Amino acid sequence: MSDVAINFEGVTKAFGNVRAVDEVSFQLPRGALVTLLGPSGCGKTTTLRLVAGLELPTGGRIEIEGRDVTGLSAAERRIAMVFQSYALFPHMNVLENVSYGLLVNGARKPSAEAEANAMLKTLGLEGLGQRLPSELSGGQQQRVAVARALVLRPKVLLFDEPLSNLDARLRRRVREDIRDLQRKLGLSVVYVTHDQQEALAVSDLVCVMRAGKIAQMGTPVELYDDPADAFIADFMGEANVLQGEVLAPGRIALGGIPLDVTMRPHPSGPAQIAVRPESILPQPEGAPGLPGRIQRAAFLGQTREYEVETAAGMLFVVTPAASLAFAMGEAVSCRLDRVIPLRDVKG
CATH class of the missing domain: 3.40.50.300 (P-loop containing nucleotide triphosphate hydrolases)
Structure with a gap:
């Protein structure tokens, strides 16, 4: 058979x-x-x-x-x-x-x-x-x-x-x-x-x-x-799709700011970078990461949702409710735990 x-x-x-x-x-x-x-x-x-x-x-x-x-x-x-x-x-x-x-x-x-x-x-x-x-x-x-x-x-x-x-x-x-x-x-x-x-x-x-x-x-x-x-990144759950650059293995630039991240292998050069909302951790201003400012904050019981304005664009962020909370208008630094350089830059 x-x-x-x-x-x-x-x-x-x-x-x-x-x-x-x-x-x-x-x-x-x-x-x-x-x-x-x-x-x-x-x-x-x-x-x-x-x-x-x-x-x-x-x-x-x-x-x-x-x-x-x-x-x-x-x-x-x-x-x-x-x-x-x-x-x-x-x-x-x-x-x-x-x-x-x-x-x-x-x-x-x-x-x-x-x-x-x-x-x-x-x-x-x-x-x-x-x-x-x-x-x-x-x-x-x-x-x-x-x-x-x-x-x-x-x-x-x-x-x-x-x-x-x-x-x-x-x-x-x-x-x-x-x-x-x-x-x-x-x-x-x-x-x-x-x-x-x-x-x-x-x-x-x-x-x-x-x-x-x-x-x-x-x-x-x-x-x-x-x-x-x-298309796949955004259709298979939420994704922030940003224009950036792959500098080296494990290193990218978003909004002109170099960041060390976990990522799959990808050739150096301009690339669309997808970041899942749960892979972003807001931290107090000055911590390593992508600087930004909270534009919206919502408490949903088990999770908190934020919209964070950054030099790379607006980020949608989801964190556990038990994590550190931030208020609307507060300056933060966004640590990106994992990013996905997309193979098809046209999306």
Whole structure:
């Protein structure tokens, strides 16, 4: 069996003169959870629909576990999809919803219900089979939708913005449920979201898309700590992107001020420098660092946020609440613990 769950080779999807997906190539490992991430209109949902067979490419080749499925319909691909709206049948109870696909595929009712009940037990829904979807919480409805998909034993499971209808606290719990289930069952999962925190929390790999192309693909840590350009740096969490200069390994200049920093290797010369808000530590005036003045200060419980005006530009800073506090208008020196010289200076 192939170690690659999904293989895209130069896949293009055009709608008239618009290329929603533009010669995209990637390989997604079997048994991994891979997130397609990006702003609205970047091509991530179209890419998911191409995997599912809900759209057919206008160019390129798609393989699922080594099998060419480029021209096959959704029904021929053994793919299951969990939609944003869950798409549960409101007039059917939970057991009927989960067993529906098996019955459509020709299974007898007793065996279909037995498999459905087993899947409900796996997902922690035992005893809820007779309830209607309207009698369940949002998280329970989400798990019913997953059970209905998994009972068909798909080769790949697809999620299209699965948490967008849930409140913040429930989103965190359900995303943990999805991740735990994926690991427990060894599922190959493609997950679409526009939420960076969600992508960082659940993914083995993140594929960031921009204008129909892959901007960068890697682990959550790689994309956060080693972004290729300003777009990735700013999209994968907050980032201060400043124009500066790399003077030598571990030494840069911002606003004409030389600073010793932790940084990845980068050629000497002008460069865009990304600095994460949590990598900046305001200190009393005169301490080593980049001089500045507090323009805004906010206490958020666990953290403090500052905007600091410096010769290099305005810095957004996040510090632990227990760290030294500064008032608006106070002169400070900003110690930069780690910076990221960007490879693509155009951003």
